[in-house]
Amino acid sequence: MPILSDEELIAAARSDPGQFTGLFDRHYATIHGYLRRRLGPELADELAAETFIRAFQDRRRYDPERGAVRLWLFGIATNLLRRHHRSEHRRLAAYARSPIEDRQEDQTAAVDSRVAAQALGGGLAKALAAMRDQDRDVLVLIAWADLTYAETATALGIPIGTVRSRLARARREVRRFLPEVDAWQPQSAEPQPDDPPAARTKGVVLHG
C-alpha cells in the first residue's frame, strides 16, 4: 500500500474520516513538543489534542495552496494557544523567579549551548514574558518549531515582512533582558535564503 502524503491523507479524510488518524500519528509529537515548551506538559496535552480535533473538524477548509499540513497544524495550535497566554505568562514569570539551583536540567546539561541557555534562562523567561504575544509567537515558532521565516508566515497567515519585523522586536526584547548580550558579537556572514532557520537568524555570537 503506497504511503500517502499529508495532503493526500487530508483529502482522503474528507470522505473517509478515519484517514485523519494518519496525520495524528505523524505530527502529534511535534505539535505537543511545541506546546509543551510554551505551556508545560498538562496544558500541552489538552491543547495538542484540541489542535487535532479542530484540524479534523476543519479538514474541508484546508487549502494545500496555502502551505503544508504541518504549518497548518502549527497555525491552529498557535491560535488555540492565544486563549492561554495568561498561563504562558504565569509559567514564564514563575521560571524567571525560581533560583537556578532548583532547575535540575541546569546541573545535568552537558552541551555548552545548553549550559549557556540554562544559565540565561531567567533572563530569557523574563524577555519572553515581556514581549508582545504576537512577537513571541514568531520567535518561538522559529526557535522551537524550527520553522523558516516563510513557513512561520504561512502558519500565522501573515506576510513574511511582518515575520521579520516581529522577530526583530522579539530579539530586541531578549537583548534588553540579557546583559550578557553585550558580550555577543555579530556573525560576519549574511544569511542566505536557503540556509536552515538557525543560520538565517540575525547573527550574534556568545563568546566564552
Added chain:
Amino acid sequence: MDEVELLRSWGDVEAAPDEASVHAARAALATEVNHAARKPRAAMASLEAWARRRTEGGLGKVAMIGAIATAAIMTQPHVPLGLPGHRALGWLSLLLIMRLVGGTGWASFIGLASAAGTMAIHRSPNGTFWGVAQYVLAGIGIDAFFSAMPRAARNPFLAAGICGVLLVLVGWITPVSNSFVAGVPLNGIWVSLASVGAGGWEKLISYDLVFGIGAGGIGFAVAWVLSQSWRDLGRRVGLRAGL
C-alpha cells in the same frame, strides 16, 4: 549563539509526549472521527423520522405522490392557451396539494425538487435557475403562509387567494430572466417594463391572479377529495390532509 539559538537550547528539548498523553489525545480524536463517520447516517435518519412524524406514518405514500407531482411539474405538457400564467394551473396546484396532504415543508421540497429536475433535463425556459425559480419561491411561500395561518388550510377562499397572490409575486421572474439571459441590459429591461401601460399591467396581473386562484381552487379541491370523499382510502394510504 544568537537569540534564536539560545532559545532553542533552553528548556526540555528532548522530552517526548508520554504514552498516556498520546493515548488520551488519540481517543479524543477517535471519538470525533467516529462521530463524523456516523453523522450523515444520523442526519438522514433524523430527517426521515421527522418526515414520518409529519405524514403520520404515510411517508411512503406521500413521497410517491410527491414524486408524481415533481415529474408532472418537470414535464408539464404544453397547453396552447397562450395566456400568461396558465401553466400555474398545473404546477401551483400540485404544490398546494403537496402542502395540504403532506404538511409543512412539502411544498418547498417539491418546488425545489421540481426546479432541480427541470434543470437536470434541460427544460428550464431560459436554461438557467431563474427560469424555474418560481417553483421554489412559490413552494416556500405556500409553506410560510400556511404555517402563519393554519386555518387557511380549511378555507378554500384563503387557499385560492394566496395562490393568486403568490403567482402575481413570482410570475414575473421567468419572463424578466428570459430577457436578462438573452443579453438585454438591466436598464433595457427596466425601460421595457416602464413602457408597459397601465392597461397592460392590469391585464398581466389579472391573468396571474386568475390563474393563481384557479390553481388554488384546483389544488384545494383535489386535496379535499382525498381527505373527504376518499377519507378512508386516504387513511389507508396514510395521507394526512390538512383540511
